[in-house]
Amino acid sequence: MSEKFDVIVVGAGASGNAAAYTLAKSGLKVLQLERGETSGAKNVQGAILYADALERIIPDFREEAPLERHIIEQRMWVMDERSYVGSHFRSDDFNKPPYNRYTIIRAKFDKWFSDKVKEAGALVICETTVKTLLRDDAGKVIGVEVDRIDGKIYADLVILADGVNSTLARKAGFRPELDPKHVALAVKEIHFLPKDVIESRFNIQDEEGVVIEMMGKITHGMMGTGFLYTNSDSISVGVGCLLSDFMTQKITPYQLLEQLKAHPSVAPMLEGGEMKEYAAHLIPEGGYHAIPQIYGDGWMIVGDSGMFVNAVHREGSNLAMTTGRIAAETAIELGRAGKAMSAANLALYRKRLDDSFVIKDLKKYKDLPELLDNNKQFLTTYPELLNRSAYAMLKVDGEDKRSKQKDIYRGFRAERSLFGLLGDAYKLWRAFR
Amino acid sequence: MHSVVCIKQVPDSAQIRVHPVTNTIMRQGVPAIINPYDLFALEEALRLKDKHGGRVTVITMGPPQAEAALRKALSYGADEIILVTDKAFAGADTLATSFALASAIRKIHESHPVTLVFTGKQTIDGDTAQVGPGIAKRMELQLLTYVSRINELDETSGTITVERRAEGGVQLLKTALPCLVTMLEGTNEMRRGSLPDQLRAARHELTRWDRVAAGIEDVTKIGLKGSPTVVNKVFTPSPRAEKAEMVTVDSGRAADLAVELIARLGQRFPVVEAELARRAG
Numbered sequence A: 001m002s003e004k005f006d007v008i009v010v011g012a013g014a015s016g017n018a019a020a021y022t023l024a025k026s027g028l029k030v031l032q033l034e035r036g037e038t039s040g041a042k043n044v045q046g047a048i049l050y051a052d053a054l055e056r057i058i059p060d061f062r063e064e065a066p067l068e069r070h071i072i073e074q075r076m077w078v079m080d081e082r083s084y085v086g087s088h089f090r091s092d093d094f095n096k097p098p099y100n101r102y103t104i105i106r107a108k109f110d111k112w113f114s115d116k117v118k119e120a121g122a123l124v125i126c127e128t129t130v131k132t133l134l135r136d137d138a139g140k141v142i143g144v145e146v147d148r149i150d151g152k153i154y155a156d157l158v159i160l161a162d163g164v165n166s167t168l169a170r171k172a173g174f175r176p177e178l179d180p181k182h183v184a185l186a187v188k189e190i191h192f193l194p195k196d197v198i199e200s201r202f203n204i205q206d207e208e209g210v211v212i213e214m215m216g217k218i219t220h221g222m223m224g225t226g227f228l229y230t231n232s233d234s235i236s237v238g239v240g241c242l243l244s245d246f247m248t249q250k251i252t253p254y255q256l257l258e259q260l261k262a263h264p265s266v267a268p269m270l271e272g273g274e275m276k277e278y279a280a281h282l283i284p285e286g287g288y289h290a291i292p293q294i295y296g297d298g299w300m301i302v303g304d305s306g307m308f309v310n311a312v313h314r315e316g317s318n319l320a321m322t323t324g325r326i327a328a329e330t331a332i333e334l335g336r337a338g339k340a341m342s343a344a345n346l347a348l349y350r351k352r353l354d355d356s357f358v359i360k361d362l363k364k365y366k367d368l369p370e371l372l373d374n375n376k377q378f379l380t381t382y383p384e385l386l387n388r389s390a391y392a393m394l395k396v397d398g399e400d401k402r403s404k405q406k407d408i409y410r411g412f413r414a415e416r417s418l419f420g421l422l423g424d425a426y427k428l429w430r431a432f433r
Numbered sequence B: 001m002h003s004v005v006c007i008k009q010v011p012d013s014a015q016i017r018v019h020p021v022t023n024t025i026m027r028q029g030v031p032a033i034i035n036p037y038d039l040f041a042l043e044e045a046l047r048l049k050d051k052h053g054g055r056v057t058v059i060t061m062g063p064p065q066a067e068a069a070l071r072k073a074l075s076y077g078a079d080e081i082i083l084v085t086d087k088a089f090a091g092a093d094t095l096a097t098s099f100a101l102a103s104a105i106r107k108i109h110e111s112h113p114v115t116l117v118f119t120g121k122q123t124i125d126g127d128t129a130q131v132g133p134g135i136a137k138r139m140e141l142q143l144l145t146y147v148s149r150i151n152e153l154d155e156t157s158g159t160i161t162v163e164r165r166a167e168g169g170v171q172l173l174k175t176a177l178p179c180l181v182t183m184l185e186g187t188n189e190m191r192r193g194s195l196p197d198q199l200r201a202a203r204h205e206l207t208r209w210d211r212v213a214a215g216i217e218d219v220t221k222i223g224l225k226g227s228p229t230v231v232n233k234v235f236t237p238s239p240r241a242e243k244a245e246m247v248t249v250d251s252g253r254a255a256d257l258a259v260e261l262i263a264r265l266g267q268r269f270p271v272v273e274a275e276l277a278r279r280a281g
């Protein structure tokens, strides 16, 4: 007979590693199963690491984790085809250790995290896909079956940390099929450049880094954003849009990225780089309303699998780590109290999430995805008008500024009625409130 | 029946890049894998074990991180893994490598008599194909290279019959055990280990042998000291300036094509044209 573990964690991404580490550290007998060749082999992220979430799991991670640059400057660009209007926020406060946000390369970072999981005492088995959840007659999850000979293995608790696709949760009926309106498809490339070239191009030094978030006409009216992050000796650049939008538009994600890279404001930043990595991945963006049932008899769901992504702030890995940690802490506590891993007891997990920033933040933006999806003017008309206005105001051509302002106002009115404009302002305010 | 399989951890050559700026080989971040040829050797050893029972020991000489390659071998179903590792081994060429491995295998033989030693045909990073033969020579074992198939292993008579790929055909060879087999690529397909094998591999206590444990006394035979070969320089050949060219003619006639071809050759290589003209008188 196959042996039994206290907990089986399915998946070795950010959420699975956080859960497995926390559980193993507490002395529980933990098995982690990962489909990829190594932890991180299959994972895609921009990637920005938010220190806080990791610090609560591994307080001294800064001493050993492979981090690229800490972010001191954030740029937001609203773009049309030829230009952008943007804001840059740069602060020396971000240069004071301990730093708050870092760029990372997930493949390297996950490998390190996975080594920590092993050090903590968990058994980590890669290249092994969990096919189904094993359940007893009452429906309680009692283990998993993997795609190997003698592949059944048992545990008191199974934590699903298997990412946005989560075939397991869908097959088990814990989660509905993915709604194309609730996931974004993102593509990303890494371009290698010498360190000094990056530093002079972005006006940074040592380990400082810059982040650029991009929106506007670059996505052809599709709901999505682009991004560009500086790593030590490479630049990550990518773009993602809702899957439902890709399905109706004629453009492929790859073409979209090619166009973004060719944008006159982006191309010079990448010039001369060698592209080394190309990846595509889904991001759950359904927000609060898309969160499924996340616990039951003998199981919990963490990370992307539970749709825990704050798309507005591009936060995912931190929610993944936090849900992983809180799920683990819940299990540890129940175990210590000698309580069963039943749905009634595991409800504590959801309660704790409700009290954390995870659910609070997702609740705050709960209506934003729907709003932007139904009001494409935010993504097309406004960025264009904004850019045109900036151009008109700054170009010195003998026309007086007041007339220019009138033209600009007329431009907005021509595209959108006065009520439309006011309505849009109100909708946005409500969504961000 | 006890097979010892020698494996080497190598950088995944499919993922090695030359740095665009400095032109050096970027080893950093390149995943390490088991030398692909060695997997054919390991699978063959596992098949013999399936058939005859016994034991498969996997051995590598390398740095501490070669442990990953050994654990992988274990997860396929090997019984024991031994990492021969010591600073004194650093900088070994094929002579020193086969000396050290032969000594370690002799040590293994003392506790578990060895029937067969397997190596891959060659590695994908050093490519010399000398280590297998080097071990055989030092251990005074019969050597079977380029083996594409093991037809029969008879334990009672202590013989093995194999097919060996040779230029222009296949040789059928029979020899006495123990012997050393270097396995050809593409001869089998590595199995997918069972879940219990994965668990065992993840938990297994690794056996580490330093120079002394591997039974080596003479330090002048190992590492840099024992390596007469010097790799002077590793470089990527610069791409050739001249390129192939496709010659076509609208008429599609062979005669026209020939005339066009000669004309183009003449353009590209004036020397040839001058020589042709001279010969034509």
Ligand SMILES: Cc1cc2nc3c(=O)[nH]c(=O)nc-3n(C[C@H](O)[C@H](O)[C@@H](O)COP(=O)(O)OP(=O)(O)OC[C@H]3O[C@@H](n4cnc5c(N)ncnc54)[C@H](O)[C@@H]3O)c2cc1C
Pocket: B006, B007, B008, B035, B037, B038, B059, B060, B061, B062, B091, B092, B093, B094, B095, B097, B101, B118, B119, B120, B121, B122, B123, B125, B126, B127, B128, B129, B130, B131, B132, B229, B231, B234
């Ligand atoms: C770019 C490069 C060039 C080199 N050039 C030379 C050279 O010209 N001359 C030279 O002497 N050395 C050279 N070396 C060093 C040489 O690769 C290694 O020192 C030697 O240990 C193994 O030789 P090989 O990789 O060619 O193995 P091969 O002889 O091709 O390997 C045959 C088989 O032997 C076994 N084996 C090989 N190495 C080990 C090991 N460490 N542990 C267990 N089993 C093993 C494997 O089963 C393998 O399939 C070079 C190394 C590099 C990276």
Ligand SMILES: Cc1cc2nc3c(=O)[nH]c(=O)nc-3n(C[C@H](O)[C@H](O)[C@H](O)COP(=O)(O)OP(=O)(O)OC[C@H]3O[C@@H](n4cnc5c(N)ncnc54)[C@H](O)[C@@H]3O)c2cc1C
Pocket: A010, A011, A012, A013, A014, A015, A016, A017, A033, A034, A035, A036, A039, A040, A042, A043, A044, A045, A046, A047, A048, A049, A050, A128, A129, A130, A131, A161, A162, A163, A164, A166, A167, A168, A186, A187, A188, A238, A240, A280, A281, A282, A283, A302, A303, A304, A305, A308, A309, A314, A315, A316, A317, A318, A320
């Ligand atoms: C392009 C892009 C940019 C992003 N940028 C950022 C960013 O800058 N900052 C940020 O915080 N977040 C970002 N995110 C989101 C972030 O990557 C995710 O939220 C995070 O990786 C989720 O972690 P996870 O552990 O839940 O899932 P994943 O990291 O996807 O891990 C799931 C793991 O489960 C494994 N698995 C799946 N099914 C099985 C199975 N049946 N058996 C065994 N194993 C299985 C997978 O192989 C995978 O390793 C970005 C995402 C994308 C796609």
